[in-house]
Amino acid sequence: MTISFEGKNLEVPAGISVASALLAGGARDFRSSIVGNAPRAPYCMMGVCFECLLEIDGVPARQSCLITVRDGMKIKQQLGAPELEDINAGVNHE
Amino acid sequence: MSDEIADLVIIGSGPAGMAAACEARSAGLSVVVLDEQQAIGGQIYRRVETAPSSLLEILGKDYTAGQKLIAEFRSSGARCIAGATVWNVTTEGVVNYVTDGHADEISGRFVLLASGAMERPFPIQGWTLPGVMGAGAGQIMLKGAGAVPAEPVILAGCGPLLYLLAWQYIRAGVKIAAVVDTTKRSALFSALRHFVGAVKGWRDLLKGIKLIAAIRRHGVPIYSGATDLAITGIVRAEGIDFKIAGKPQHVAASLVLLHQGVVPNTQLSWSTGAKHRWDDQQLCWQPETDANGRLGDSVIYVAGDSRGIVGANASAVQGRLAALAMARQLGHADTAARVRRLLASLQRYTHVRPFLDTLYRPQQKNRIPDDDVLVCRCEEVTAGQIRKYVELGCKGPNQTKAFGRCGMGPCQGRLCGLTVTEVIAQKREVDPSEVGYYRIRPPIKPILLGTFAE
Amino acid sequence: MSKEQLTVVGGGLVGAAIAYGAARKGAKVRVLDQGDAAFRASRGNFGLVWLSSKGGGMPRYARWTRDAIRQWPELHKELLEVTGVDSGLEQNGGFWLGFSEKEVEKRANLLAKIHDEVGDIPFQMMDHSELKQYLPGIGPKVVGGSFGAHDGHANPLMLLRALHAGLNEKGAEVITGADVVDLQHRENSGFIVTARDGQSWKSDRLVLAAGLGISKLAEKVGLYAPVTTTRGQVLITERLKPFIPYPTNKARQTQEGSVQIGSTSEDVGFDDRTTTDKIEWLAKRAVDTFPSLANARLVRAWGALRPLTPDGYPIYQASEACPGAYAVICHSGVTLASIHASAIGPWMSGLAEAPEEFETFRSERFLDPNASFTNDH
Incomplete structure (x- = not known):
C-alpha cells in the first residue's frame, strides 16, 4: 500500500506500524521536542516513550508505533507542540 | 457506554494474560482480554501467529514457542478486545478503556494486570538522538514488520536480549558494527554465588557463551567491560564513545541499540494505590502481592513481568496460578493438584533469576x-x-x-x-x-x- | 540582642509566602514541611490570580484580595530577581464563561453588588460574539460571560518553587520531611515543636499554616482553627501551541502550553483520588467551552484537597492564651501570596502591626451559636 510522509509517497507492506514503515523506509526525522526543539525519533516501539509522535491524517501527536498503516495515509512530522485544528476560521466571517 | 460484566478482565495479552485466560476459561469463568496492540501475544510473541517461516527461523524457538500458547488461547473462548487503551482501573474492578476514539467500560469480578515489562531506561549522553533506540525496539521491528536496519548497527549494554538480537541480526544478514558489552568482568564471579541458580542457570549461561562465540565467529567486534558510554552526534546518532579498561574507544554507526534489561511496567498497579517495594536485586519497583498475585484485599491481581521480571515461561505459570486463585473464590474448589504442578514448574523457571540478575546488573553510571x-x-x-x-x-x-x-x-x-x-x-x-x-x-x-x- | 526565632509549620503556598515575607524583613525563620507524599493543596491550585466575584458576603475580603492583586507584580518581579524562577504571572484580564442566560444574569448581579459595596472592582458583561473577539476558540454553548481586567493567572508550582528558593536566598531554614505532631507553650520561653520522628525545635514565635492538619495543632496553643476540605479535580493536557489567550474559570492555558481544566469542588473528606465521572464531566465541559480541545490529549488528572473554613473566607488568628502563636487557613494561596508575604509575614514575625480591620478574619466568628455558614460561593 501507499502512504505519504511529508508529501513523499512510500510503498509499504500492509499490517505493520507507521513507525516501523517509516524507519524501514529510511526516515529519521519524526518530530522535534517541545521544550528544546531537539530532533527526536522512535525509541521504544511499544507505546511507552512517546518519541514517535507524528501528525497522522490531520490529527496531531499520534503514537505512530501503535498505529497500523492504511492505504492513502497522510503523515507529517510533529514539530514542537501540537497545534489544534484552527477553529478561528469561522470567527473571521462573523 | 456498555455495562459489560465478566468474571475476569485481563489487561495485556502476553504470556501471563493469555495463560490466565486459558486457565480461567477451563474453570468456567467468563474472560475478556484487553490489549493496546492490534495483535495478541505481547511483546515477546508479537505477531507469532502470522509471521512468515523465514522470520520464525531467524527469531528461533523461544519465539515460536508462543504459537502453542496462542493456539490454546484462541480456542479458549476468551473474548479479546485489541487496540484497547486502558486508562483507568478502579479497586472495585471497573476498567475504562478507549478503542478507536470511543470510550468504554467493563467490570470484572476480578481484574488481572498483566502489562508485562518495558526496557529499562538507559540514560546516557546522547540517548535522545534519532538513531538511538532500545534493542527491544529493534526486535519489535523485526517481529512486527520483518524490518532490519539497512546500515551497520551498534548494540550496546548488557543482558540476554542484547546477544540474542545480535545473533538474530546476523542470521538476517544485518551488519553489526560492534557489540559494546557493559557486563562487568567481575560479575560472573558474583553471580556464581547464587549456587542453585548457577547450577540451573548453567545451561542459560552456556547458551549465552555460545551465542557470544558465534557472534564473534561472524567477525563482529565485541568490546567487553565497557564503561563511560556516550552517544556521539549533534542531530542524529553518529556513533558511540566508551572506555575499555580506562582507554577511550569509538565506534561509528548511524544506529545504536541500547539495552540493559527489562523492568516491570507498573503504571497500572501504582495507579490503583497498591503498595510497591523496591527490589534491590532487580533495581526496580514491584507491587506487593500475596503468593497468587493479589494486591491487598482487592479484586485486582498481577501476574508476569509486571509483578517482577520472571520471563515468559514463569509469567504464563503465574497467570495460571492467579486465575486458579480467582476461580477458587468463585466456587471452583478442586484445584489443588493443578496448583502443585504449576508451583513446581514456576520454581523450575525462576531458579535462574538471581543468577541472571546479578550477572547482568546494569552499571550504576548507566542508571x-x-x-x-x-x-x-x-x-x-x-x-x-x-x-x-x-x-x-x-x-x-x-x-x-x-x-x-x-x-x-x-x-x-x-x-x-x-x-x-x-x-x-x-x-x-x-x-x-x-x-x-x-x-x-x-x-x-x-x-x-x-x-x-x- | 539575638533575633526572635519564627517557626512556620507548613511549607505550602500559604506557609512559604508568610515565611518568605518574614525572612525578607530580616526575621529568623524556620519552615517545617512534610515529605513527598503530603496532601499538598498547592499542587491542586488552579493557578488563578483572581479578584472578580471574591468577597460577595465579606467586603473586607474583597478589599484584601484587591490589594493582593495589586501587589502581585512586585512579588513576581522580586522572586524572579532573587531566585531566577519565573512564577508565571500574567495579569491581562480574565473571563468567567457561562452556559446559560440565567447563570450569566446571576453573575452580573453578584459582580454589581461587590462593585457597589467595595468600589473599584470594575467588570464587563459580554455576550457570545463579544467574548469571541477575545477568545476566538469558544464554542456555541458559551452564551455569555464576564471580563475582569484585573484578573490573571500564575503558575502555582513555579510560585512554590520560587518561594522556597527565595527562602533559601534569604537565609531561612527549610526542614522537609518534618511531620509536626506536638506543640508546647512555655511561659516566657516560647514554643517547643515536635515532629513524629522525635525531632524537636524551640521557637519564640509560631505560625500554623498546616492546611488540613491544622485543627489539632492549633488547639495545643489556644487557637481555634476549624478547617474543612473540598476536593478539587483538575485535568491537564499535553503541551499545545497557544490558543487560549486569557485565563477563564473553566480552562486556562499555561505558559508551558498545557491546558488546565477545572475544577470540581467536592465534599468528600480526606479522599484525594480522582474519579471517572468527574474526569469525564470536566473533559466534556472543556470541549463544550473550547471545541478544538477534543483533539487534545489528557495527560494528567489531579485530585487535591484544599483547606477551607466553614464560610470559605480565610482565618488569620493570633493566640491570646499563647502569645506569639498564629493560625492561618486560606483557600486562595496563589491569589493572596503577595499580601501574605508583604503583610502577614511581617505581622506574625512581630515586625509589623496587624493589617487594619483584621478582626473580621478572626476565627471567633464561627463560635456564634446562632450563626450558620456556607462556603458555597
Missing part, C-alpha cells in the same frame, strides 16, 4: 547519570536539575516533579521514573525505598478529551 544527561525526555530535565531540587529540600519524585516538571510529559514518567528515584536516593544517601515513586493516577495513558464528548 544514575552525570549532571548533564537528560533524565526526563518529555520535559527535558537533567540529572543535575533533579539534584538541585534535592538541595532545595525535595525528598522525593513528587516534589521534584512539582519543582521542575520532571515526569509531567506524555510518557507520564515511564522513561524517567526509575532514574529519578535512584538519582534522588543517591543524592540523599538513602535507600530508593525511602524516596518512593511518582503518584500515578488515571489516565494511565493519555487520552483525547474528545473521547468523552457525545
Whole structure:
C-alpha cells in the first residue's frame, strides 16, 4: 500500500506500524521536542516513550508505533507542540 | 457506554494474560482480554501467529514457542478486545478503556494486570538522538514488520536480549558494527554465588557463551567491560564513545541499540494505590502481592513481568496460578493438584533469576547519570536539575516533579521514573525505598478529551 | 540582642509566602514541611490570580484580595530577581464563561453588588460574539460571560518553587520531611515543636499554616482553627501551541502550553483520588467551552484537597492564651501570596502591626451559636 510522509509517497507492506514503515523506509526525522526543539525519533516501539509522535491524517501527536498503516495515509512530522485544528476560521466571517 | 460484566478482565495479552485466560476459561469463568496492540501475544510473541517461516527461523524457538500458547488461547473462548487503551482501573474492578476514539467500560469480578515489562531506561549522553533506540525496539521491528536496519548497527549494554538480537541480526544478514558489552568482568564471579541458580542457570549461561562465540565467529567486534558510554552526534546518532579498561574507544554507526534489561511496567498497579517495594536485586519497583498475585484485599491481581521480571515461561505459570486463585473464590474448589504442578514448574523457571540478575546488573553510571544527561525526555530535565531540587529540600519524585516538571510529559514518567528515584536516593544517601515513586493516577495513558464528548 | 526565632509549620503556598515575607524583613525563620507524599493543596491550585466575584458576603475580603492583586507584580518581579524562577504571572484580564442566560444574569448581579459595596472592582458583561473577539476558540454553548481586567493567572508550582528558593536566598531554614505532631507553650520561653520522628525545635514565635492538619495543632496553643476540605479535580493536557489567550474559570492555558481544566469542588473528606465521572464531566465541559480541545490529549488528572473554613473566607488568628502563636487557613494561596508575604509575614514575625480591620478574619466568628455558614460561593 501507499502512504505519504511529508508529501513523499512510500510503498509499504500492509499490517505493520507507521513507525516501523517509516524507519524501514529510511526516515529519521519524526518530530522535534517541545521544550528544546531537539530532533527526536522512535525509541521504544511499544507505546511507552512517546518519541514517535507524528501528525497522522490531520490529527496531531499520534503514537505512530501503535498505529497500523492504511492505504492513502497522510503523515507529517510533529514539530514542537501540537497545534489544534484552527477553529478561528469561522470567527473571521462573523 | 456498555455495562459489560465478566468474571475476569485481563489487561495485556502476553504470556501471563493469555495463560490466565486459558486457565480461567477451563474453570468456567467468563474472560475478556484487553490489549493496546492490534495483535495478541505481547511483546515477546508479537505477531507469532502470522509471521512468515523465514522470520520464525531467524527469531528461533523461544519465539515460536508462543504459537502453542496462542493456539490454546484462541480456542479458549476468551473474548479479546485489541487496540484497547486502558486508562483507568478502579479497586472495585471497573476498567475504562478507549478503542478507536470511543470510550468504554467493563467490570470484572476480578481484574488481572498483566502489562508485562518495558526496557529499562538507559540514560546516557546522547540517548535522545534519532538513531538511538532500545534493542527491544529493534526486535519489535523485526517481529512486527520483518524490518532490519539497512546500515551497520551498534548494540550496546548488557543482558540476554542484547546477544540474542545480535545473533538474530546476523542470521538476517544485518551488519553489526560492534557489540559494546557493559557486563562487568567481575560479575560472573558474583553471580556464581547464587549456587542453585548457577547450577540451573548453567545451561542459560552456556547458551549465552555460545551465542557470544558465534557472534564473534561472524567477525563482529565485541568490546567487553565497557564503561563511560556516550552517544556521539549533534542531530542524529553518529556513533558511540566508551572506555575499555580506562582507554577511550569509538565506534561509528548511524544506529545504536541500547539495552540493559527489562523492568516491570507498573503504571497500572501504582495507579490503583497498591503498595510497591523496591527490589534491590532487580533495581526496580514491584507491587506487593500475596503468593497468587493479589494486591491487598482487592479484586485486582498481577501476574508476569509486571509483578517482577520472571520471563515468559514463569509469567504464563503465574497467570495460571492467579486465575486458579480467582476461580477458587468463585466456587471452583478442586484445584489443588493443578496448583502443585504449576508451583513446581514456576520454581523450575525462576531458579535462574538471581543468577541472571546479578550477572547482568546494569552499571550504576548507566542508571544514575552525570549532571548533564537528560533524565526526563518529555520535559527535558537533567540529572543535575533533579539534584538541585534535592538541595532545595525535595525528598522525593513528587516534589521534584512539582519543582521542575520532571515526569509531567506524555510518557507520564515511564522513561524517567526509575532514574529519578535512584538519582534522588543517591543524592540523599538513602535507600530508593525511602524516596518512593511518582503518584500515578488515571489516565494511565493519555487520552483525547474528545473521547468523552457525545 | 539575638533575633526572635519564627517557626512556620507548613511549607505550602500559604506557609512559604508568610515565611518568605518574614525572612525578607530580616526575621529568623524556620519552615517545617512534610515529605513527598503530603496532601499538598498547592499542587491542586488552579493557578488563578483572581479578584472578580471574591468577597460577595465579606467586603473586607474583597478589599484584601484587591490589594493582593495589586501587589502581585512586585512579588513576581522580586522572586524572579532573587531566585531566577519565573512564577508565571500574567495579569491581562480574565473571563468567567457561562452556559446559560440565567447563570450569566446571576453573575452580573453578584459582580454589581461587590462593585457597589467595595468600589473599584470594575467588570464587563459580554455576550457570545463579544467574548469571541477575545477568545476566538469558544464554542456555541458559551452564551455569555464576564471580563475582569484585573484578573490573571500564575503558575502555582513555579510560585512554590520560587518561594522556597527565595527562602533559601534569604537565609531561612527549610526542614522537609518534618511531620509536626506536638506543640508546647512555655511561659516566657516560647514554643517547643515536635515532629513524629522525635525531632524537636524551640521557637519564640509560631505560625500554623498546616492546611488540613491544622485543627489539632492549633488547639495545643489556644487557637481555634476549624478547617474543612473540598476536593478539587483538575485535568491537564499535553503541551499545545497557544490558543487560549486569557485565563477563564473553566480552562486556562499555561505558559508551558498545557491546558488546565477545572475544577470540581467536592465534599468528600480526606479522599484525594480522582474519579471517572468527574474526569469525564470536566473533559466534556472543556470541549463544550473550547471545541478544538477534543483533539487534545489528557495527560494528567489531579485530585487535591484544599483547606477551607466553614464560610470559605480565610482565618488569620493570633493566640491570646499563647502569645506569639498564629493560625492561618486560606483557600486562595496563589491569589493572596503577595499580601501574605508583604503583610502577614511581617505581622506574625512581630515586625509589623496587624493589617487594619483584621478582626473580621478572626476565627471567633464561627463560635456564634446562632450563626450558620456556607462556603458555597
